[in-house]
Amino acid sequence: MPAATIDSVIKSTQKDKTQMKSFTFEIKGPGNCIILCEVCSPNVTKTKQDIASMMKKHSCRYSESGGRHFFDHKGVIQTEVPSAFSGKLADDILEAATNHAIECEAEDVVLVDDNLLQFTSDPHSFMKVQKNLEELKYNIVEASLDYIPIRRIELSDDDMEKCSRFFDKLSSVDDVVGIYNNIA
Template structure:
């Protein structure tokens, strides 16, 4: 059975496959070609993030606005045209509408926790719209919060450098671990024969990317993600409810990130 989940903060569409009898969200596969409507939604969310970065960072210059630099880097990897990026920046400087970011903490079925990141000019209105969707999916805003159950980390996926091609998995990890230390990353894992995933502290996110690039790692995608400290197993019925809930959220223009601690 396949369930679609748009992992917006990393700016790409993912397919999450759950095999019969399997209790985990697993086998995440990157979809390299986005349909036109998906790409339009992606660019809309990127544009919103750029607007928020400019308003919150107080500058439209990515050289002096780290958050804006991060979003622009993500936009370029998502093949957003340079002209479109420049137009968003120019229009934001003229527009007096204040875009703000906010993360809602939601308690879902089976006591799972869902973090929903939004970029909106009217957070109250967006909160009400999300509340309406929650009522239909056994969810509610968490009174005790939930962000403390996640670590906020930089997640950087790279292609395997030519220098590591043909080596054994153990050799690849040994060399990549040395590179991770050199680049000030916190950890590295081998995703498959062709790709590695580095994690970093959120504050050194851009620095790690630049260091990896200097070591000839081609960065496929990079994002700041909420990574669960502990995961919660759900029943098949609860997973089905969460899947439908995520679909509804991902179709909202204001929603730019969805995270959960589902095992």
Template sequence: MAMAALRPALRGMCVHLRCQLLLHAHLDVPRAPLHLSPPASAGHNKWSKVKNIKGPKDAARSRLFMKFAMMIRLAVKDGGANPEFNQHLANVIEQCRAKNMPKASIEAAIKGTDKSNASVYSLYEARGPGGSSLLIEVLTDNSTRSHQAIKHILGKNGGSMCNGARHNFERKGVVLAAAEDHEKSMVPLERALELAIEAGAEDVRDTEDEERPLLQFVCDVSSVHSVRESLSALGVQTVSASLEYVPCTMAQLSDADLQLASRLIELLNDSQDVLRVYDNIEAQSEQD
């Protein structure tokens, strides 16, 4: 039992040592500290599998495209309708294309922004099942309606509005890339670490969406484009680059709470004004 309890710590020490060895091998290039924690990553992967279970594909695609249209409107409001001069918009359009959103729908969302000038962006803080933290991005033309709808969903599904959830997240640049190389083989951990260091990322972890496994490279918000360009130059197939809220403090949930959290986040995402939901959830470590 004592050895079983030590395994997660020993795995973390081994990976930390590999990170340090790789960092010393690249001392000629100044980089931000890099870290990857396998025990957390394992729990994160299990959570990714739970929350990425979707309903009918047509309904899921429809919801996804609706959220993309909201993201486009927000990007246009912030920086204009020309993606050549609005990098935020260019990033969103790229995400839309990666998910095969029709070109006509993208253009309609851009042109329709002027008609939705009354929309206001808000960020709600909430507590979820098992003491987890949630950040809920909203774009709405009726803040009262949105607040009431979100409060109702939280209250009926083991959550509540709360202050302080934001402290469990950091605003970061995130570059998603294929976790497979050109030969369809999974990129080994050591190689992922090397790529992160060479590209100037701070962190790398394995994750997945509903379609495939991915590598998530995390960096400073000011470095997201240079990191992406560096990864592409290194032969990595990047999927998207964006600014996101990345958890810095994780909440470990039991299987029962994972299911409750998955249902809560699904309902929040289905709410008409919700743009995106961030969480700090990972699966509880299994003990022998």
């Protein structure tokens, strides 16, 4: 989640002492893609109506239920490859990071590129894993709770264009804090 989004949510809660509510809308998009839209709002009903008016213009509709079953909810922690690993082969880096992942109670780790590791965790142990990695001197680049698609779907160019325009509109809504999809 971008820092600007977090700052926006914090500022809105400081200005208005109204109770903020978090909610995830399940949306069926063009080409039957699934979109999860996380919001944090003092008035979820109004936000839902605002999003509904956008959806009509972009061939989208609220899903009755079950959209979340197309995703795994995971903690995702990206770290720099520690300097202690410099000069090591990718397999050796991954082996050492895997041992640390087990020690930190992460579910998995992948080497994204020469300088970046990505650890995944259960959302309930996310903060603990992050703290454990910091104690092992990993420099955390980004950490968030994300919805990871289980299976991605291909869209036509036309449907992809509709989705792109819809995502741009959704991103402009102040209450939207996360947008996830299962598009390949």
